[in-house]
Amino acid sequence: MDFELSESQEMFRSTLRDFVQRSVKPQVHHLEQNGIYPSDLVSEMAAMGLFGLCIPSAYEGLELDSISMALVFEEISRAWMGLAGILGTHTIACAMIAKFGTESQREKFLPALARGERRTAMALSEPDAGSDLQAITTRATRTESGYHVDGTKLWITNARHANPLPVLVKTDPQATPRHRGMSILLIETPRTGLEVTKDLPKLGYRGPETCEVVLSGVEVPADALLGGQEGQGLQQALWALQLGRINIAARGVGLSQGALEAALAYAHHREAFGEKIVQFQLIQEKIADMATEIQAARLMTYWAASQHDKLGRADTETGMAKLFASEVALRSALEAMRVHGGYGYSQEFDVERLYRDAPLLAIGEGTNEILRTVIARNISREFRS
Numbered sequence: 310m311d312f313e314l315s316e317s318q319e320m321f322r323s324t325l326r327d328f329v330q331r332s333v334k335p336q337v338h339h340l341e342q343n344g345i346y347p348s349d350l351v352s353e354m355a356a357m358g359l360f361g362l363c364i365p366s367a368y369e370g371l372e373l374d375s376i377s378m379a380l381v382f383e384e385i386s387r388a389w390m391g392l393a394g395i396l397g398t399h400t401i402a403c404a405m406i407a408k409f410g411t412e413s414q415r416e417k418f419l420p421a422l423a424r425g426e427r428r429t430a431m432a433l434s435e436p437d438a439g440s441d442l443q444a445i446t447t448r449a450t451r452t453e454s455g456y457h458v459d460g461t462k463l464w465i466t467n468a469r470h471a472n473p474l475p476v477l478v479k480t481d482p483q484a485t486p487r488h489r490g491m492s493i494l495l496i497e498t499p500r501t502g503l504e505v506t507k508d509l510p511k512l513g514y515r516g517p518e519t520c521e522v523v524l525s526g527v528e529v530p531a532d533a534l535l536g537g538q539e540g541q542g543l544q545q546a547l548w549a550l551q552l553g554r555i556n557i558a559a560r561g562v563g564l565s566q567g568a569l570e571a572a573l574a575y576a577h578h579r580e581a582f583g584e585k586i587v588q589f590q591l592i593q594e595k596i597a598d599m600a601t602e603i604q605a606a607r608l609m610t611y612w613a614a615s616q617h618d619k620l621g622r623a624d625t626e627t628g629m630a631k632l633f634a635s636e637v638a639l640r641s642a643l644e645a646m647r648v649h650g651g652y653g654y655s656q657e658f659d660v661e662r663l664y665r666d667a668p669l670l671a672i673g674e675g676t677n678e679i680l681r682t683v684i685a686r687n688i689s690r691e692f693r694s
């Protein structure tokens with residue numbers, strides 16, 4: 310077992326830190342508080358190749374190992390979790406196209422996605438189906454030239470920038486089990502009948518847009534079917550989501566580290582009863598607990614990432630890392646706010662934003678309740694066998 314990053318991972322992290330320090334930190338407060346889309350940062354991330362994290366080098370991507378991918382989400386989230394969200398569903402959708410796409414889909418989309426000239430997203434959730442994806446009702450009916458699609462997708466992050474937009478549909482609503490009738494269509498935009506109808510107002514996670522997308526009589530060519538075979542959509546989406554759990558776990562580590570650093574800076578500066586508050590043991594307890602939990606979450610995230618690379622699919626490991634790191638993020642954000650006293654409740658201080666951003670990590674890429682059921686089911690199965 311090696312608990313150190315490799316030399317190339319260290320160098321990569323240092324490049325990311327420079328970017329975050331130089332470009333993200335000075336702007337995050339202004340952009341986030343005013344709801345301004347970070348277009349300049351997106352261009353900078355594209356120039357660094359960050360839109361091609363999981364894309365094979367044959368298609369112009371960085372083809373990173375999953376620990377390096379985690380470092381991207383960790384380092385960016387140290388300053389701004391929302392900015393990491395612009396890379397989040399894009400990255401897992403690219404990995405999904407690389408893994409399951411036909412050769413012509415890979416050639417058509419991946420190089421432009423790697424360069425950031427095209428962007429993508431994941432349209433799975435609907436108004437009446439989130440955790441239970443097999444209950445979706447978006448319908449793709451076969452036509453002579455492809456599919457006719459009707460339905461509504463909700464909570465779709467990066468929807469306004471996605472081309473193609475991967476959409477989970479029912480190609481056979483009567484199939485049993487239900488997942489056999491599910492497929493993913495890579496829908497190129499703009500397209501008649503596909504409309505991003507609203508941006509959903511959110512507690513936090515500002516930066517990327519999160520939208521409702523209505524599909525009304527959308528005509529899609531047959532070659533938009535991911536992998537060219539119907540009935541594979543749920544498996545393709547679930548594979549992408551377990552990769553996504555590494556990025557959510559890493560975001561939790563980064564957000565927590567940002568919270569710890571803010572708490573430390575404040576505790577060394579603020580005085581009460583004639584002393585710096587960092588001298589008080591009850592403040593020290595918070596700092597010690599945060600630092601300990603964050604390091605545990607970090608190691609678990611890197612471990613899950615390495616298991617994913619080793620096994621090709623690591624639902625239990627990535628689920629554990631995402632569950633643990635997101636709960637650590639929720640606790641760290643709250644504790645950092647407490648260290649700040651009344652100022653922690655003020656929009657002038659970063660911890661207020663961290664507190665608004667953290668809860669999403671317990672919801673996205675499988676709620677923590679669902680992940681507990683997945684982890685328990687998998688370890689029970691191993692126990693029986």
Ligand SMILES: Cc1cc2nc3c(=O)[nH]c(=O)nc-3n(C[C@H](O)[C@H](O)[C@H](O)COP(=O)(O)OP(=O)(O)OC[C@H]3O[C@@H](n4cnc5c(N)ncnc54)[C@H](O)[C@@H]3O)c2cc1C
Pocket residue numbers: 398430431432433434437438439440441463464465466467511514519669672673674675676677678679682
């Ligand atoms: C800011 C934001 C961005 C998002 N971005 C995207 C995106 O880009 N693409 C996308 O497709 N979706 C996205 N989502 C949707 C997200 O994936 C879903 O919200 C999530 O999967 C939960 O689904 P739901 O909201 O329908 O809740 P539900 O599934 O209705 O769950 C409600 C509650 O019941 C619990 N629950 C449900 N089933 C069980 C069970 N079997 N056992 C125990 N508890 C259970 C849940 O844990 C939760 O606490 C986003 C959501 C948010 C808030």
